[in-house]
Amino acid sequence: MAKMTLEELRKLRNSQKGEMERRDVEGKETHIIVGMGTCGIAAGAKDALDGFLDAIKANDLNDVVVKQTGCMGLCYSEPTVEVKVPGMPDIIYGNVNAAVAKEIVEKHIMHKQMVQDHIQDKPAGDIIK
Amino acid sequence: MAVKNYILVCGGTACESAKGDDIYKSLLKEAEAQGVADDVQIVKTGCFGFCEKGPIVKVLPEQAFYVEVVPEDAKEIIAETVIKGRIVERIQYQPEKGAKGEAFDIDNIEFYQKQYRIVLRNCGLIDPGKIDEYIARDGYAALEKCLFDMKPDDIINELKVSGLRGRGGAGFPTWMKWNFTKQVEADQKYIVCNADEGDPGAYMDRSTLEGDPHSVIEAMMIAGICVGADYGAIYIRAEYPLAIERLEVAMQQARDYGLLGKDILGSGFNFDLEVRLGAGAFVCGEETALLASLEGNRGMPIPKPPFPAVSGLFKEPTVINNVETYANIPAIINKGGEWFSKIGTEGSKGTKVFALTGKIKNSGLVEVPMGTTLREIVFDIGGGISSGKKFKAAQTGGPSGGMITEENLDLPIDFDSLTSIGSMMGSGGLIVMDEDDCIVDVAKFYLDFSVEESCGKCAPCRIGTKKLYEYLDKISKGKGELDDLQKMKDIGAAMKKAALCGLGQTAPNPILSSIDNFYEEYRQHIEDGKCAAGKCKDLVRYEIIADKCIGCTVCARKCPVNCIEGERKKPHIIDQDKCIKCGACYDGCKFDAIIVS
Numbered sequence: 219m220a221k222m223t224l225e226e227l228r229k230l231r232n233s234q235k236g237e238m239e240r241r242d243v244e245g246k247e248t249h250i251i252v253g254m255g256t257c258g259i260a261a262g263a264k265d266a267l268d269g270f271l272d273a274i275k276a277n278d279l280n281d282v283v284v285k286q287t288g289c290m291g292l293c294y295s296e297p298t299v300e301v302k303v304p305g306m307p308d309i310i311y312g313n314v315n316a317a318v319a320k321e322i323v324e325k326h327i328m329h330k331q332m333v334q335d336h337i338q339d340k341p342a343g344d345i346i347k
Numbered sequence: 348m349a350v351k352n353y354i355l356v357c358g359g360t361a362c363e364s365a366k367g368d369d370i371y372k373s374l375l376k377e378a379e380a381q382g383v384a385d386d387v388q389i390v391k392t393g394c395f396g397f398c399e400k401g402p403i404v405k406v407l408p409e410q411a412f413y414v415e416v417v418p419e420d421a422k423e424i425i426a427e428t429v430i431k432g433r434i435v436e437r438i439q440y441q442p443e444k445g446a447k448g449e450a451f452d453i454d455n456i457e458f459y460q461k462q463y464r465i466v467l468r469n470c471g472l473i474d475p476g477k478i479d480e481y482i483a484r485d486g487y488a489a490l491e492k493c494l495f496d497m498k499p500d501d502i503i504n505e506l507k508v509s510g511l512r513g514r515g516g517a518g519f520p521t522w523m524k525w526n527f528t529k530q531v532e533a534d535q536k537y538i539v540c541n542a543d544e545g546d547p548g549a550y551m552d553r554s555t556l557e558g559d560p561h562s563v564i565e566a567m568m569i570a571g572i573c574v575g576a577d578y579g580a581i582y583i584r585a586e587y588p589l590a591i592e593r594l595e596v597a598m599q600q601a602r603d604y605g606l607l608g609k610d611i612l613g614s615g616f617n618f619d620l621e622v623r624l625g626a627g628a629f630v631c632g633e634e635t636a637l638l639a640s641l642e643g644n645r646g647m648p649i650p651k652p653p654f655p656a657v658s659g660l661f662k663e664p665t666v667i668n669n670v671e672t673y674a675n676i677p678a679i680i681n682k683g684g685e686w687f688s689k690i691g692t693e694g695s696k697g698t699k700v701f702a703l704t705g706k707i708k709n710s711g712l713v714e715v716p717m718g719t720t721l722r723e724i725v726f727d728i729g730g731g732i733s734s735g736k737k738f739k740a741a742q743t744g745g746p747s748g749g750m751i752t753e754e755n756l757d758l759p760i761d762f763d764s765l766t767s768i769g770s771m772m773g774s775g776g777l778i779v780m781d782e783d784d785c786i787v788d789v790a791k792f793y794l795d796f797s798v799e800e801s802c803g804k805c806a807p808c809r810i811g812t813k814k815l816y817e818y819l820d821k822i823s824k825g826k827g828e829l830d831d832l833q834k835m836k837d838i839g840a841a842m843k844k845a846a847l848c849g850l851g852q853t854a855p856n857p858i859l860s861s862i863d864n865f866y867e868e869y870r871q872h873i874e875d876g877k878c879a880a881g882k883c884k885d886l887v888r889y890e891i892i893a894d895k896c897i898g899c900t901v902c903a904r905k906c907p908v909n910c911i912e913g914e915r916k917k918p919h920i921i922d923q924d925k926c927i928k929c930g931a932c933y934d935g936c937k938f939d940a941i942i943v944s
């Protein structure tokens with residue numbers, strides 16, 4: 219994209235915000251957000267990421283977006299992953315390896331059943347919302 | 348089948364022993380009995396970090412947060428919360444009000460949470476590799492404001508109202524720094540970000556840069572607008588490759604959008620940035636040494652004044668701030684200084700990010716309002732001591748800080764309270780120690796670090812750190828004298844006065860803060876030749892009690908130096924002269940036949 223003007227920046231922000239809200243309201247897409255800070259990667263976040271991608275492919279799922287983010291702060295339970303499925307509360311899973319990733323896809327995402335023992339608490343509310 | 352509710356039962360080890368499993372089973376039974384088994388899924392989770400009040404049961408989407416739950420509560424939880432959607436007030440957590448400021452109580456955060464994320468507002472939420480996600484979360488909106496709606500004096504004023512103090516350690520008011528630089532007439536001014544982060548155990552700045560690089564870039568631009576600078580540098584240690592990569596990507600994306608470069612958003616303001624790598628010397632985190640290193644010289648501190656704000660990089664006026672200080676600024680501009688000033692304590696506003704490490708169950712990054720107590724951080728957020736043993740002390744401020752004892756667990760933490768008890772905020776490392784840690788050994792570790800990292804320019808620090816280390820070493824070998832304690836105090840006091848930079852001035856803190864609080868422990872080392880924690884190797888003896896030893900030979904096979912002798916089924920013996928005190932035999936013996944003394 220070329221250099222932006224003030225108007226274009228504002229427009230971009232609004233459209234991006236709108237995008238997010240629409241996602242929350244209409245809720246078609248599932249999001250898998252993998253914490254990929256130094257601590258997450260050291261703990262095996264890349265394997266978890268591959269585990270998700272493989273399971274999504276194997277089960278032929280559409281509408282699932284896999285993304286990366288920084289550290290969620292839960293270093294004791296890295297790799298950490300947030301899963302947002304429409305109609306379900308957003309959930310953070312800790313200690314996710316490739317096998318757990320597969321389980322999350324097959325239970326949580328495909329059958330709306332949360333996976334035992336790996337759920338962590340969200341550390342804080344959002345000041346921007 | 349449509350699941351409507353989810354019940355989360357904490358299944359961490361602490362609560363498990365406190366009946367998490369029974370609660371789980373009774374909830375299952377009740378759901379069945381009340382005919383809603385298909386509407387609700389009951390799951391066991393990891394530890395919520397709140398074990399003090401455990402077991403915890405959370406019901407979603409109602410956001411019920413039940414504490415100290417017993418299996419008998421299951422009936423009511425199902426009948427009220429799941430079926431009728433009502434909160435059971437009796438067991439619902441009620442947060443106590445502390446010293447943490449108004450906003451913390453009134454803001455619409457999830458009420459039970461002790462954390463409040465300003466610096467880490469985007470960490471773990473956005474993709475740091477995508478500028479659009481940052482923009483969607485009000486990114487670069489503060490820049491817009493500063494370019495088009497605010498004058499430089501308005502920016503200064505907003506920071507002043509906010510009460511923001513530097514997060515790099517010393518806690519200097521940020522608005523004053525910016526104001527100094529703003530007021531100096533100069534053709535060239537610079538904006539520098541201190542991302543050197545040298546404290547052992549600290550990684551807050553790394554995580555911030557990895558998770559939200561744009562927040563720091565945006566803040567540096569705001570500093571540029573405010574003081575009249577068009578160039579900035581981020582000084583970061585080379586050991587942080589991921590943070591460096593994310594910064595480079597972020598800068599490039601900002602340039603592509605025209606948010607960095609010439610005539611930004613058509614305002615006529617120019618600003619660009621570069622990332623500069625440091626070799627990881629601790630002293631290069633000191634601002635004058637950092638600037639020397641940026642100029643291509645050896646990183647050694649110089650006496651202040653003049654302060655960098657007036658004469659900094661290449662002798663030009665330079666704003667130098669810490670990563671976390673910068674990361675606060677876009678939020679302050681967007682939400683107002685007034686908002687920020689309502690969080691925290693009288694003298695320290697906002698939040699502080701800590702890297703919780705050591706003997707803590709839930710190690711990690713936490714961001715809490717200033718004024719939160721150490722007890723809340725360690726026990727309510729951190730889940731308590733990992734070993735289940737007793738809390739002994741916590742070290743803030745790394746090698747420059749002091750040890751906080753149990754007595755001060757309920758002290759609201761801020762810049763001034765920590766200084767008043769002989770520690771300091773430092774950059775935010777928080778290392779928790781339990782009974783297995785030896786105070787002399789810990790102090791020795793930090794002094795060893797300071798000896799290594801002292802740049803050697805001034806005598807009080809160069810000689811002082813070495814002397815202090817030697818005394819501690821002597822004590823740890825059982826060769827100390829009680830007089831040595833006073834001598835260490837005297838040397839420490841002299842260093843505080845005479846050392847040129849903060850490294851030397853604060854290096855004695857680990858000793859000075861522990862010598863009185865843990866006098867008995869120092870005395871034991873000196874007079875009884877004993878290290879109760881078993882950490883000072885020269886004072887430890889491993890011995891096999893003949894009566895208990897069944898001669899299984901495990902220890903002899905584990906010993907790395909083969910100094911355990913004995914026939915099968917007969918008591919074994921350790922050759923004390925050869926023993927290197929590694930403890931392998933002790934850990935290996937299943938019959939408690941080996942003792943440490």
Ligand SMILES: Cc1cc2nc3c(=O)[nH]c(=O)nc-3n(C[C@H](O)[C@H](O)[C@H](O)COP(=O)(O)O)c2cc1C
Pocket residue numbers: 512513514515516517518519521541542543544545546629630631632633634635667668669670672673774848849850
């Ligand atoms: C030995 C020593 C090491 C320091 N290391 C750091 C560091 O790693 N990061 C940092 O931001 N400040 C560090 N400081 C503090 C800086 O000198 C300076 O106060 C800080 O960068 C100012 O930024 P602030 O006002 O935003 O806190 C160090 C100071 C000393 C004396």
Ligand code: SF4
Pocket residue numbers: 630647648800801802803804805806808809846847848849850851852
């Ligand atoms: S106090 Fe230590 S680190 Fe600082 S200038 Fe003196 S010798 Fe160097």
Ligand code: SF4
Pocket residue numbers: 891895896897898899900901902903918919935936937938939940941
């Ligand atoms: S491991 Fe314990 S019981 Fe076995 S030989 Fe060694 S001291 Fe004896």
Ligand code: SF4
Pocket residue numbers: 889905906907908909910911921922925926927928929930931932933
């Ligand atoms: S402490 Fe280590 S070196 Fe000493 S006897 Fe035991 S295993 Fe061998």
Ligand code: FES
Pocket residue numbers: 357358359360361362363393394395396397398399401402403730
């Ligand atoms: S184990 Fe339940 S909150 Fe920690």
